[in-house]
């Protein structure tokens with residue numbers, strides 16, 4: 334097992350494209366750390382630099398206490414699991430898992446022991462004689478995982494390993510991955526653009542955007558205290574409502590909206606952040622309210638989503654499913670002031 338760290342790491346591709354900018358991140362020993370961000374933000378590049386598949390332009394990468402910038406990939410003791418698992422089609426599950434050990438010249442008995450143990454962990458014991466094409470997508474992905482486990486690496490790197498699976502299987506594999514992480518006690522660094530995956534799997538999440546690390550925090554902290562507007566808008570479905578406001582003293586004024594902030598921020602141009610669930614149909618609790626013109630309602634069972642407008646701004650509210658609302662109607666919704674956010678309109682940084 335091992336920790337790993339990026340210290341002021343930048344990756345510039347030869348064509349001049351900067352994929353990762355001055356990234357500093359520490360993955361703790363035994364941690365399940367998620368790197369989350371939109372397509373093209375530099376997640377895979379960061380992971381590939383740690384694996385040794387990509388050179389570092391500037392900065393230092395360490396595994397444990399060792400600087401690995403110039404250590405070849407095969408000597409880094411990391412195993413990578415990809416979205417496409419590239420199993421050898423003509424080899425059995427056993428042979429697929431045994432392949433790298435045979436290359437290393439590990440003896441037969443040891444290979445059998447390690448493959449059987451890995452097969453046990455990923456739940457493939459009964460499938461060892463099958464060929465990849467005789468397995469479901471999820472089972473094939475587990476072979477890829479088993480192939481990484483047999484190598485007994487210090488560090489597991491995953492690049493969107495579940496994205497080619499259907500939603501059900503993905504949910505199932507998420508649970509499996511957590512079990513495997515616990516069973517191995519190993520360090521996992523896991524890249525995804527799927528925030529549900531990130532929220533459910535990670536001990537901590539590192540959010541990236543445009544090559545820049547935005548925030549590193551446990552899922553609940555990331556959700557409740559996003560450091561900036563990007564993280565606020567990226568985490569949570571539907572996304573947080575972001576409403577431009579002019580601030581004067583403690584008063585925030587927007588289009589068809591005026592509320593008193595809990596304390597006075599030092600700015601004049603702000604963006605108010607209200608999560609859909611911070612709006613509720615009970616407007617009689619003495620909290621500030623807004624008048625929402627409802628255009629669409631979506632019943633989800635446990636709650637319903639109201640889509641509408643407040644002045645010039647689109648807004649989404651997650652309210653009680655029993656509230657009856659006719660489309661086109663204006664409803665007054667209370668704002669849970671405990672959970673509102675305010676961002677600096679210029680920098681995007683959270684100020685409240």
Ligand SMILES: Nc1ncnc2c1ncn2[C@@H]1O[C@H](COP(=O)(O)OP(=O)(O)OP(=O)(O)O)[C@@H](O)[C@H]1O
Pocket residue numbers: 346347348350351352370371372373374375376377378379526
């Ligand atoms: N070999 C390369 N040469 C030049 N530019 C590259 C290369 N690989 C990646 N890039 C660029 O670097 C940026 C980051 O790419 P990267 O693959 O790390 O993104 P990502 O976050 O993994 O995206 P996705 O979620 O789509 O996989 C992108 O703009 C991409 O076009």
Ligand SMILES: [Mg+2]
Pocket residue numbers: 376377378492
């Ligand atoms: Mg990628």
